Amino acid sequence: MQELSFDQKLEKATKVVCKQGMFPFPINRTTKAIIKTVVDEREDELDLICAFTDRPSQTMDQLRESSGFPEERIEAMTSSLAQKGLIFNPPNSANQVIFRLLPLMNTGILEYTFMKPFVGDRKAEKLAELFETLLEELKDEVQNNYDQYLPLFEASPPAERTVPIRTSEEGTPISIIPIDQKVDMGDEYILPSQSVKEIIQKFDDIAVGHCHCRQRQKILGNSLAANIPTFNCFTFGKSARHTVAQGFAKQVTKEQAFAILEEAQAAGLVHKAYHPGSDETKLEVSLCNCDKHCCELLATWRKGALPLINATYHLAKVDPDLCVGCGICEEKCPTEAIKVCDTLISEVQRDYCFGCGVCAHFCPAGAISLKEGLRKVYIPPPKMR
Numbered sequence: 001m002q003e004l005s006f007d008q009k010l011e012k013a014t015k016v017v018c019k020q021g022m023f024p025f026p027i028n029r030t031t032k033a034i035i036k037t038v039v040d041e042r043e044d045e046l047d048l049i050c051a052f053t054d055r056p057s058q059t060m061d062q063l064r065e066s067s068g069f070p071e072e073r074i075e076a077m078t079s080s081l082a083q084k085g086l087i088f089n090p091p092n093s094a095n096q097v098i099f100r101l102l103p104l105m106n107t108g109i110l111e112y113t114f115m116k117p118f119v120g121d122r123k124a125e126k127l128a129e130l131f132e133t134l135l136e137e138l139k140d141e142v143q144n145n146y147d148q149y150l151p152l153f154e155a156s157p158p159a160e161r162t163v164p165i166r167t168s169e170e171g172t173p174i175s176i177i178p179i180d181q182k183v184d185m186g187d188e189y190i191l192p193s194q195s196v197k198e199i200i201q202k203f204d205d206i207a208v209g210h211c212h213c214r215q216r217q218k219i220l221g222n223s224l225a226a227n228i229p230t231f232n233c234f235t236f237g238k239s240a241r242h243t244v245a246q247g248f249a250k251q252v253t254k255e256q257a258f259a260i261l262e263e264a265q266a267a268g269l270v271h272k273a274y275h276p277g278s279d280e281t282k283l284e285v286s287l288c289n290c291d292k293h294c295c296e297l298l299a300t301w302r303k304g305a306l307p308l309i310n311a312t313y314h315l316a317k318v319d320p321d322l323c324v325g326c327g328i329c330e331e332k333c334p335t336e337a338i339k340v341c342d343t344l345i346s347e348v349q350r351d352y353c354f355g356c357g358v359c360a361h362f363c364p365a366g367a368i369s370l371k372e373g374l375r376k377v378y379i380p381p382p383k384m385r
């Protein structure tokens with residue numbers, strides 16, 4: 001069989017990576033440039049990526065057969081690709097390694113590249129720009145075909161789960177209005193952890209890296225990312241072992257984790273938990289601390305590229321007798337779900353509120369409570385054209 005040229009291999013490898021993940025990214029100049037940059041133009045790494053064409057997860061024996069490379073080469077190349085955020089390879093509980101090819105994002109190259117400390121290298125700068133172009137292209141694609149994408153978005157499960165802040169700035173507990181009846185919940189539904197402390201307590205392996213969204217925005221020179229703490233992107237269990245092994249994150253103790261979370265709360269960041277395959281009955285794999293302006297999911301929604309789809313168990317509720325109309329909640333809310341209306345009292349738009357508690361944390365009058373009740377919040381991307 002005729003040997004493929006570098007460009008043909010790049011095209012093929014890009015196609016294999018674009019097939020992974022939730023969104024079908026096109027094989028175009030941008031995605032090819034991302035793959036070419038990530039593999040440092042190494043042709044053998046493109047060959048190994050192509051070996052994942054039919055099966056995204058493989059054992060060493062399977063990879064030997066699909067790639068034609070000897071075991072030592074595969075060991076070396078999978079290690080290199082794992083450090084580049086393209087392969088997930090921590091041993092499972094039976095000490096067996098399954099090599100899984102990762103997507104461009106959610107969770108893959110984008111997240112792992114920018115979780116690492118930024119050391120001023122040109123490669124990270126180039127990737128930061130390329131991903132910015134990719135997200136712009138994604139917005140154009142969705143806006144140009146808005147009506148076709150909408151049903152797909154509506155049918156998608158929540159990609160993330162909000163875990164509310166539970167205290168005010170002064171440290172007093174935010175008032176919780178308990179649910180008075182079961183709403184939208186089957187009898188077998190087990191409520192996942194509703195406090196970040198409870199999540200931390202569950203794990204022995206806890207790792208923290210930099211928030212990849214703010215880190216990438218800092219590299220791009222976005223001043224909005226400048227004064228917000230970035231060292232607060234958590235991974236747990238097997239994911240923590242992977243991020244530590246690859247140098248993406250550092251192992252921390254529970255006490256260090258609590259201190260990092262307190263700093264995140266003081267900065268008004270939103271806690272969002274992630275479960276394998278969005279299955280909330282499974283243990284959390286990661287926890288983000290997102291800010292209103294730089295969070296990739298919030299920013300892509302605001303720009304009109306993707307919807308916000310979130311599982312939450314809370315909804316903000318304003319006590320009109322206590323609200324003084326200061327507007328702080330409106331300024332802090334990440335989804336524009338709360339507004340001071342003409343009567344100078346804040347009102348919550350239920351469909352836009354994902355119960356993060358940031359408004360309640362900062363409200364100087366203690367006027368905001370969180371009302372319990374399981375909800376899926378789906379906010380379509382704004383239509384711009």
Ligand code: SF4
Pocket residue numbers: 318322323324325326327328329330340345346359362363364365366367368
């Ligand atoms: S922060 Fe509190 S007092 Fe100020 S407008 Fe919002 S609800 Fe009212």
Ligand code: SF4
Pocket residue numbers: 315316332333334335336337338348352353354355356357358359360
């Ligand atoms: S109104 Fe906004 S800040 Fe308050 S809980 Fe809802 S989403 Fe969070």
